[in-house]
Amino acid sequence: MHVQVLWTTYGTHYDPQYFPNPESFDPNRFEEAVRPYVYLPFGGGPRLCARFELAKMQILVFMHMMVTKYDWSLVYLHEPITIDPLPAPLYGMPINIYERNTKSN
Template identity: 40%
Template sequence: MKYTWSVAQELMRMNPPVFGGFKKVVKDTSFGGFDIPKGWQVFWVATVTHMEKNIFLDPERFDPSRFMGRSKSFLPFSYIPFTAGPHVCPGNEFARIEVLLILHHLIINYSWSEMVFDEPITRNPLPYPAKGLPIKLHRLEK
């Protein structure tokens, strides 16, 4: 299931389950030429980092091999689908098991075809298929 998890990670890189969040600035700092005073709130957006060309080569291309093998590593906080640091989602490992089990079950028991081709993804505020991702499921004969 290593490849399946790499596919899931690439999906979360391109469409993170958490759009972003607010963080309170704990000391005066500067970032990108801007002074940010202590006490201000800043909003971080995962997609901005996940689609950064200096971190992910050819970020627009779907490439699960980015996450294959131990040699593939990224800068700290450059891949944050479940946030990071002390406030990381406590259910991220549970979500991993859920994703792997559901994908495994769907792949071995069903074939499917999409009904809306090239469906755009909307963000309201989380990524979601604009038409709800209608598909036709066909149970595989065993």
């Protein structure tokens, strides 16, 4: 008998055993160390991305700029997610971005 197994990080990243309320946005969930091989956005073990610390810093700076300098909204508010075999937004998750007016009156 031949069995194929497809493991995805999606299955682990959304597992309430490791991340309570996995569907909610909660950056504080990473204040405490996460067990090895539970959160793998950059791979793990011998396949760990060599520049993952730089990538994490770039993502943090980008996200800070996105939430402090811009307003944005989803084009399709209830866009369906397809899984074939990995989850992906059906229309690519387009967004509208508007620069915030930072001038005081």
